Amino acid sequence: MKKDYLNDLRKILNTFEMSKSERDDIINDYAAMYDDGLEKGMEEQAIIEMLGTPEKAAKALSDEYRHIQKRHIGGRLIALMPFLSLITFFILGFYFDKWHPGWLVFLSIPMTAIIVEAFNKPSKQFLTALSPFVATVVYLGIGFGFKIWHPTWLIFLIIPILGIVNSYRSYDEIDDHKDILSQLTALSVFVAIVVYVLLGTYAELWNPGWLIFLIIPILGILSEKNKMKKILFISSILIAVAFYLFVGYRFGNWWYGALGFLLPIGLGILTNDIKFSFGKGSIWVKLTVILAVTLYFSTGILWNTWGFMWMIFLLIPMIAILSHGPKKHYLVALSPFIATIIFFSLGYFFGLWEISWMAFLMIPIFGILTKN
Amino acid sequence: MMNSQFKKGIIEMCVIAVVAQKDMYGFEVIDTMAKAIDVNENTVYPILRRLTDQGYFETYLESTSQGAPRKYFKITKTGIKKMEEYRHEWTEFLSGVYKIMGGQIE
Structure with a gap:
């Protein structure tokens, strides 16, 4: 950890205008202070908090030295x-x-x-920073080379995945058991999307492939302290899944099968973990959630629209932004969602994966336009 | 909340006063400061470094029983002058504040 800390500090200081000897001197000082902390029996995390993360330490140094300018x-x-x-x-x-x-x-x-x-960037953020580049190259390479635009676009998911993995490793986080679970829960969203789209595209299993999303609440429940509650919730979800699959495949009626999910939902209401409150927060967001879930499942089961109706869930964060976000930044905040909808719709409905990715260019363009 | 620039000035004054008492190594200064006042520790070292740069401190190495020699900070004549200047300004400022707010300097 000390080695990483000093390496990262050196990397950041490399971006400042200063002589090599001055830089070495600062690094040596930090190394000595780190050792003094260890000698005093301090935890490494506490030492880093005391000295400041490499980013904070470098910022404090540049604030003090007017002559040290960030070099590009x-x-x-x-x-x-x-x-x-x-x-x-x-x-x-x-x-x-x-x-x-x-x-x-x-x-x-x-x-x-x-x-x-x-x-x-510090070494831990290196991969995250490079991931958009790697994803674009892989996407265009496979797209132009083999004409497999869909589902190659899933490669873009490595950007948030690496972001989550590295945020966990950052110095500000204290690594305990709970953090690993919450990180896994956050990661599971993206893993579930990948598995869901692959199952749908190659095996036509949009339904019951969506069940993979249940991994998110299951992982979430794992961090629950009460063991009894943990077992009850997980088994109720598994029973509901089994019931859904059995009724769906055996009798061909997924609607009746879905009734099985009343079990975990009922359990959640009983234990007060699922609350229907309309007091706090925007009513529009809640209505959108209900509308999105209803539309997604009803159109999916009735007309087999699983492949694209998932986009309706993007409305939830969009409505949340519209009802909570600062007005000035509406367009910028909404642009990733609009871009995703344009991108996926052009690709999915018209097979235009080759050019539809350009929709993502609107994100930086909006960012630049609204900057001033 | 206290203005951050104002607070920084006070921390700088305290760093000078702490090193004026006895020569100290970096970690010792941070530790001494943190024990007495609520200070954002990671700002202390950059201040120490700048004060050295401005000639208020000088540094020397002293060998330790274990490992590499330690870098000590020692106040210079200019540093002592600066500290007296600070002390004078600070007392004057405080007496003014007490006149307005009530209370007195111990």
């Missing part, structure tokens, strides 16, 4: 990329008549920025 390593390269891309684009277009896919060279502009930034 690779800044020149980033500045040069638009020109290099334009030249490459014209050469590919005029000489080789490859306007398409020659325009892809423009992607090198944000990618260079991402890579350069990634190298300036």
